[in-house]
Amino acid sequence: MxxxxxxxxxxxxxxxxxxxxxxxxxxxxxxxxxxxxxxxxxxxxxxxxxxxxxxxxxxxxxxxxxxxxxxxxxxxxxxxxxxxxxxxxxxxxxxxxxxxxxxxxxxxxxxxxxxxxxxxxxxxxxxxxxxxxxxxxxxxxxxxxxxxxxxxxxxxxxxxxxxxxxxxxxxxxxxxxxxxxxxxxxxxxxxxxxxxxxxxxxxxxxxxxNKIEPRDPFLVSNKSTMALREQNIIINNESIRVKPYILPYINKLTQEELKKVGGKEDLRNNQGFYIYRNKRLIIWGTWFRLTRKEELGKLARIMVDIPNSLDYMWNIDIKKSTVNLPDMIKKKLYASIDESILQSKAVHNYRGRKIVKDKDVNYIWERIELRDGCYEYKINRNIQQIKMLEETLDSNQLKALDRVLSIIEERFPTNSLYLDASQGKVNVEKDDDNELIEKLCYEIKENLKYCSIIGMDKKYVLEALLKTEPYCNFENLKEMFKEEEI
Ligand SMILES: Nc1ncnc2c1ncn2[C@@H]1O[C@H](COP(=O)(O)OP(=O)(O)OP(=O)(O)O)[C@@H](O)[C@H]1O
Ligand SMILES: [Mg+2]
CATH class of the missing domain: 3.30.565.10 (Histidine kinase-like ATPase, C-terminal domain)
Structure with missing residues (x-):
């Protein structure tokens, strides 16, 4: 040749x-x-x-x-x-x-x-x-x-x-x-x-x-952004850092923050992995087909840091605008997806609950902050329903009642409730549910009858009940009892 x-x-x-x-x-x-x-x-x-x-x-x-x-x-x-x-x-x-x-x-x-x-x-x-x-x-x-x-x-x-x-x-x-x-x-x-x-x-x-201001897609400076557990994946002696973030719910964002994360319409589209090569963002807003882009996952964003020494594995292109994910890394990233999507769903669904931070409302469950920054939930012993019992029960019965309430508090099914809520599977009260309103109305009437028996002031009890959960959440109920002859 x-x-x-x-x-x-x-x-x-x-x-x-x-x-x-x-x-x-x-x-x-x-x-x-x-x-x-x-x-x-x-x-x-x-x-x-x-x-x-x-x-x-x-x-x-x-x-x-x-x-x-x-x-x-x-x-x-x-x-x-x-x-x-x-x-x-x-x-x-x-x-x-x-x-x-x-x-x-x-x-x-x-x-x-x-x-x-x-x-x-x-x-x-x-x-x-x-x-x-x-x-x-x-x-x-x-x-x-x-x-x-x-x-x-x-x-x-x-x-x-x-x-x-x-x-x-x-x-x-x-x-x-x-x-x-x-x-x-x-x-x-x-x-x-x-x-x-x-x-x-x-x-x-x-x-x-004109100076360009950074556009942090994780809004780390917003106190409500949740940083989840960081993970390091070791591949060929090199470390890939995986850090999931959950953005705050939209109504907690300023206009400027909303713009930074891609705007309301694009929030869903921009969920996913954010792949950085030496801190420079290469590709973002993709789950690499490991999962679907769900509406409820739209607050989940995972920062992935890869060193340039692993370029050969990711098939980085000349324009530095695409990468392919090798299967062995895909598998390892899978766990972080699940965790962050669940959290995103939780943040998303949570706003559905009415948290009326009203001094005039008596909540049944009290959220108590502990010294280590965790929370515990206790049943409020000052609600009118318990006060009525206090009028009639003797001290032994009252102690028994307290023990029952304590057991309920201790056995609160945190994990399964969290999982169900994160998937939107918890039945939530609706303001316009007529059957429920009828049931609550009946309960109030029964409580008032009980007041007559034990000699409590019905007007006072009614007012107290209407300020207590669940009754306080239904404007219709208040209207109905306004007219009621007591
Ligand atoms: N602004 C700069 N200041 C100093 N040196 C530079 C600058 N731009 C390019 N160079 C030098 O020129 C070389 C060629 O740059 P070029 O962008 O063509 O390729 P590269 O950066 O090595 O690789 P890539 O094709 O991935 O960008 C660089 O490796 C660097 O040594
Ligand atoms: Mg170059």
Whole structure:
């Protein structure tokens, strides 16, 4: 056999790579990944609207010297199989080129290191003319003419990307500047979510000088968010951290919080796993077909942290926007799904109960907070029904009654009630249930008859009963007894 070299055609391959499927926002995120990997603590994204709009991504990261920059611009500069630094968000050695050129025809990169600026560009039209992998190097005077290049004045090191000639976006619109502005707004939302754990902490991202605020999809700062038990799954000596959260019920959220979690309509859609690779959100709002998206599961969100060393298992894609879940991890994640969906259902159903925090109401069950932050439920001994018994029972009978009440309290079926309630299977009283109202009405009348026998003031007892559960929950009952001759 004779060996034959088969080189790819530069214009054709670049054009093909442009079609990997980046959207505007995923492309920008791929560039921000590079800035974060380069340990930048500030990234500026600047859209310059014009007849020929341009976009700058500038960071104050470690920068590159001329040799490093020339290498970085090579398509396929790093081996995807190479072990990467723990905090590196890259994998394929392609992102800077593939993401930028998916949106535009010309990418200029200038970088500063050791006090010097170096610059190169990929210009698709030049590549077509030359029919080869030709970069263009920029001289110092050419660099100085670039827009906003004075951003370098305030940093020791950093990198500047200039994207020009948005041919694909132009084809899809008659108003390029408007469309780009809309895309930028979507990008702001996307970056706020995808980097929320960085934005809270290590990096600031500005779009045209406006700082992006983090969008935490778990609303950790809301006191009513429930953090469930954390789990660590060990795979090939690497640890995957799984932390389920249950969002508060919608009416406990401010408008801003509701927006952060995706809005009322999208709450259901956004339940599921939130997969992070080195704290950068990759994919979210999916149960990977392990379970269905149920209405009652909509408050359940599970944070899953995977290190980049396990990239090969998850089949992370070049755009860092999809992952596949290997079966062995699926099985281990299953338990956390069940627990969190049950909790979500519990939070959801709980709001169905009327908790009338009314001083004038006598509750039958009292919720008592213990010192360790747990609660216990006790039967309220001050309800009118018990007071009536106290009038007639002797002290031994009263003690017996107290023992019965204590046993009921101790044997309260917490677990099964919790399970049934979480599945919406507990029969709840309805305000308009005529049969129930008739029954309660009868009970009150019997109690009043009993009052006559033991010589208690009927009017006083009636008033007390109507302020006690379950009677106090039914406006109709109050109306009925208003008219009643006592
Ligand atoms: N903003 C930057 N600051 C410093 N170095 C950078 C910057 N952007 C890119 N680089 C260097 O250029 C290299 C190539 O970047 P590129 O985005 O093309 O690939 P990658 O980040 O290695 O992998 P991926 O294809 O997954 O993004 C990076 O590995 C990094 O060394
Ligand atoms: Mg990259």
């Amino acid at each position: 004779i060996e034959k070299q088969s080189l790819p055609s530069a214009p054709i391959l670049i054009e093909a790579i442009r079609s990997l499927g980046y959207s505007f926002k995923t492309a920008i995120a791929d560039l921000v990944d590079n800035s974060i990997s380069a340990r930048a603590n500030r990234v500026d994204i600047i859209l310059i609207p014009n007849e020929y709009p341009r976009l700058i991504v500038f960071d104050n990261g470690i920068g590159m010297n001329k040799k490093e920059l020339e290498e970085a611009l090579r398509y396929g500069t790093k081996n995807p199989l190479e072990k990467r630094n723990d905090s590196d968000l890259g994998r394929f050695g392609l992102g800077m080129k593939s993401a930028s050129m998916s949106q535009c025809r010309k990418l200029i990169v200038i970088s500063k290191k050791d006090g010097k600026l170096s610059g190169f560009s990929w210009d698709l039209d030049y590549v077509i003319t030359r029919q080869g992998w030709y970069l263009l190097e920029y001289r110092e005077d050419e660099i100085k003419k670039l827009p906003n290049i004075n951003l370098f004045d305030n940093v020791e090191t950093g990198t500047y990307l200039l994207l020009e000639n948005f041919d694909r976006v132009s084809l899809s619109t008659s108003n390029l500047n408007n469309t780009l502005t809309n895309y930028m707004n979507e990008t702001i939302d996307h970056l706020a979510l995808v980097y929320h754990r960085y934005l809270n902490d290590t990096v600031e991202i500005y779009v045209n000088n």
